[in-house]
Amino acid sequence: MATYDFDLFVIGAGSGGVRASRWAARYGAKVAVADDDRLGGTCVNRGCIPKKLYAYASHFHEDFEDAVGFGWDKAAPKFDWSRLVAAKEKEITRLNGIYAKLLDGSGVARIDGRVTVEGPHEVKVSGKAYTARTILVATGGHPHRPEIPGAELGIVSDDAFDLPKLPKRIVILGGGYIALEFAGIFAGLGVETTLVYRQTLPLRGFDEDVRKHVAAEIAKKGIAVRAGVNLTKLERKGSGMLAHTTANDTIEADIVMFATGREPNTKGLGLEKAGVKLGKNGEVVVDEYSRSSVESIYAIGDVTDRIALTPVALHEAMCMAETLFNNNPTKVDHADVAAAVFSQPTVSVVGLTEEEARKRVGRVDIYRTSFKPLKHTLSGRDERTMMKMVVDAASGRVLGCHMVGEDAAEIIQGMAIAVKMGATKADFDRTIGIHPTAAEEFVTLRDKMPDPVPKAAE
Ligand code: NDP
Secondary structure (H helix, E strand, O other), X not given: OOOOOEEEEEEOOEHHXXXXXXXXXXXOOOEXXXXXXXXXXXXXXXXXXXXXXXXXXXXXXXXHHHHHHHOOOOOOOOOOHHHHHHHHHHHHHHHHHHHHHXXXXXXXXXXXXXXXXXXXXXXXXXXXXXXXXXXXXOOOEXXXXXXXXXXXXXXXXXXXXXXXXXXXXXXEEOOOHHHHHHHHHXXXXXXXXXXXXXXXXXXXXXXXXXXXXXXXXXXXXXOEEEEOOOEXXXXXXXXXXXXXXXXXXXXXXXXXXXXXXXXXXXXXXXXXXXXXXXXXXXXXXXXXXXXXOOOOEEEOHHHHOOOOOXXXXXXXXXXXXXXXXXXXXXXXXXXXXXXXXXXXXXXXXXXXXXXXXXXXXXXEEEEEEEEOOOHHHHHOOXXXXXXXXXXXXXXXXXXXXEEEOOOHHHHHHHHHHHHHHOOEHHHHHOOOOOOOOOHHHHHOOOOEOOOOOXXXXX
């Protein structure tokens, strides 16, 4: 039998790569993980973690205002961007250290440098060759820039965390996760923010009621929304920028940020040379076990362009380790993955949208509520929470829970367990709520929305 330097060679020490390395090592495999950047990948260094920290930072602005309704004097504290950047940096450095400790503690060899795949069992890192029984590609993705003149003048989310100073005006292009999250962050920090997206509503693919509700709430935050518009060109104007739009006008800003999707990191990796099939976006095409077209090469996480979420990459990593190193073939399960967009307010969902459910099961019952949260009865803030439940009319099974509002992600995480377990509306109904919370609304939804009028009858 062939002998290899490692049982598993992992390319990329992001969330998925690190989890796969540790899990495989736990099952006794000899593992190496290589990366040419800080440990932790996108999520830790320029994604989930710093983004959520910045979202907290930006929300204080509203908290100070809201406090007045509760008897506090009006405060006008000053915000210092450089202090936030430094605090974020310190925390991320701490997390990088934790990742290193976890890997070292699991006996995983850490290799620093850029990897190329040389064959089904061979990689090179900075000129040095290694062999492995299995190679795992966990190289993540990078932000996409639209192909418009002057695109190089814009920034992407990677750059947004460490801007030398907070801009006065920003234009953000995109209507997805990153665009909405950064629009909330910058607006909360006092930046004059314009959000430009080409659809009539943001968050394509989300439930229509969610899209409408979040669009209305965002507008209340003072974000200037340009819906149904795209950017056609960027040019410098003084120390700032001029963004030309498809509406034949221009928007002036200090910074233009593109949040127009992400692309898999496969370029220059040498995967094609090893015979690995790539998809039309450059993603590694894999089967249900995350195996590529080459038997000894697997891929997980954003590089496979399935569901680009950290917890999904972790799940894919563990399935791979189970399959290969614990003699327990485990398919990845991408059904009913809960997700959150940390916009302000937060959007969080699990399961099917109303549109998807109607297509899948035919008749559905819809329960929906929209209300002013208790806190805002005294704060006076004009913010409404929306919750929606999609139920299979025949079986009563809850197919989807959707929420826009404070703490939505914290609430939907619990709903996700119920949805995953196949809970019915009757199960929700016999659950006693916690009062007073927003979450209790999910167990007190009683009135079905009227069925939509068929098009011909309108
Ligand atoms: P998304 O796919 O969420 O959104 C991309 C947006 O850019 C869409 O509104 C899209 O419009 C628009 N767009 C794409 N191409 C162009 C173009 N050429 N011109 C104008 N607009 C364009 O991508 P993100 O970059 O926001 O995030 C990438 C992924 O990362 C997410 O899908 C998610 O999986 C993950 N992520 C998760 C987060 C979380 O869990 N909280 C946070 C951030 C990212 P259209 O709809 O018309 O195509």
